[in-house]
Amino acid sequence: MKQVEQLQEVDLFQKIANHEQVVFCNDRQSGLKAIIAIHNTTLGPALGGTRMYPYSSVQEALEDALRLSEGMTAKCAISDVDFGGGKAVIIGDPNKDKSPAMFRALGQFVDSLNGRFITGTDMGTSMNDFIHAAKETKFINGIPESFGGSGDSSIPTAKGILYALKATNQFLFHNDSLDRVYAIQGLGKVGRKVAVHLLEAGAFVYVTDANESVIKSFLNEVRDKQHCIQVVSAEEIYRVNADIFMPCAIGGIINEETIKLLNVKAVVGSANNQLACDKYAASLTEKEILYAPDYIVNAGGLIQIADELYGVNKERVLKKVASIYDTILQLFKDAQDANITTVEAARRECERKLDEQQHRNNFYSRSRRPKWDIK
Numbered sequence: 001m002k003q004v005e006q007l008q009e010v011d012l013f014q015k016i017a018n019h020e021q022v023v024f025c026n027d028r029q030s031g032l033k034a035i036i037a038i039h040n041t042t043l044g045p046a047l048g049g050t051r052m053y054p055y056s057s058v059q060e061a062l063e064d065a066l067r068l069s070e071g072m073t074a075k076c077a078i079s080d081v082d083f084g085g086g087k088a089v090i091i092g093d094p095n096k097d098k099s100p101a102m103f104r105a106l107g108q109f110v111d112s113l114n115g116r117f118i119t120g121t122d123m124g125t126s127m128n129d130f131i132h133a134a135k136e137t138k139f140i141n142g143i144p145e146s147f148g149g150s151g152d153s154s155i156p157t158a159k160g161i162l163y164a165l166k167a168t169n170q171f172l173f174h175n176d177s178l179d180r181v182y183a184i185q186g187l188g189k190v191g192r193k194v195a196v197h198l199l200e201a202g203a204f205v206y207v208t209d210a211n212e213s214v215i216k217s218f219l220n221e222v223r224d225k226q227h228c229i230q231v232v233s234a235e236e237i238y239r240v241n242a243d244i245f246m247p248c249a250i251g252g253i254i255n256e257e258t259i260k261l262l263n264v265k266a267v268v269g270s271a272n273n274q275l276a277c278d279k280y281a282a283s284l285t286e287k288e289i290l291y292a293p294d295y296i297v298n299a300g301g302l303i304q305i306a307d308e309l310y311g312v313n314k315e316r317v318l319k320k321v322a323s324i325y326d327t328i329l330q331l332f333k334d335a336q337d338a339n340i341t342t343v344e345a346a347r348r349e350c351e352r353k354l355d356e357q358q359h360r361n362n363f364y365s366r367s368r369r370p371k372w373d374i375k
């Protein structure tokens, strides 16, 4: 028994070897079971949303927290914001298990980290949930403006996706018009906003969502565009003949099986960690499918919540979100010139930025930050 315990301990530390800190949060009264993963605070306190998902095991939740927080380090570096990478996951079904008490408990755990981790919404959580968390800690962002936050971060995220789509169309078709065919997986906070805009721009969209009521409500919103929409099943979304496949729900959906099915020229979406692992970037390239790295495409929300550090200026946020167009276009060109995948090109750029900015004050060098006052 003792040997088994020792082995598990070693495995766990191997698993989190690239991370600075992982916190398991358990609140019996509210039922909160959450994991906070802090990947890297070189550039500043760890920043990242909190996801709620009915994980089938603690292992699965931990894997997700580790991968998502690592992605946030890259996202912060490439977006030039003064934050590091972190993320929290709550184990539970967002449609059944949520309560204000659960988010207050999460707020207390976040507060106990004294500014090392700042959080807000992600998949399965909403601004309203974080109003409760913000009663317990100041280290919450992206809550409604009426509560002193920067508001719905899925709005700038959706705008960023549209810029990334334009850049992709420019690169592929030498014309950045959005008037094309898209296959959208997930019509949540981000996917739906993007879909509505694409329809307004004259696009045709294939859509799917795991939740039928989400599809109904979407169709209701875009009643006058029914001829430009086809609802398909969860499986069919991978097979449809479209210009761009847009993952806007869960991660890990670009894998050996789905790559075989894809019938598109590019993959551009909001979901974090779309590739089940990095090797699938090469498989996409082999199939001549252009991949826009998720953490560049979906950085709009991060850009807004990071701007809270300076008191939020929507104009400044929009300008920075618009730069996603140039970043993506340049990345496609760099990858093409160097004959490497877009994932490798993005990784090199992140590493360059992290190296270049090692000198920046960070948690360990006791920087003071205007809003969060990290001591």
Ligand SMILES: NC(=O)C1=CN([C@@H]2O[C@H](COP(=O)(O)OP(=O)(O)OC[C@H]3O[C@@H](n4cnc5c(N)ncnc54)[C@H](O)[C@@H]3O)[C@@H](O)[C@H]2O)C=CC1
Residues within 6 Å of the ligand: 121, 122, 123, 124, 125, 153, 154, 155, 157, 185, 186, 187, 188, 189, 190, 191, 208, 209, 210, 211, 214, 234, 248, 249, 250, 251, 270, 271, 272, 298, 299, 301, 302
């Ligand atoms: N909200 C934001 O500003 C940002 C979101 N993201 C990422 O974008 C993705 C979507 O985020 P949100 O729209 O905020 O989440 P959300 O929770 O509002 O919406 C997700 C939608 O996907 C659907 N869904 C879940 N599993 C599915 C599946 N297997 N097939 C089809 N549909 C499925 C859900 O029913 C839901 O309608 C997530 O991966 C999130 O991490 C990334 C950056 C910022």
Ligand SMILES: O=C(O)CCC(=O)C(=O)O
Residues within 6 Å of the ligand: 047, 048, 049, 050, 075, 120, 121, 122, 142, 153, 154, 157, 272, 298, 299, 300, 301, 302, 305
């Ligand atoms: O957009 C947000 O509200 C949170 C930022 C984040 O966690 C993400 O970009 O994945």
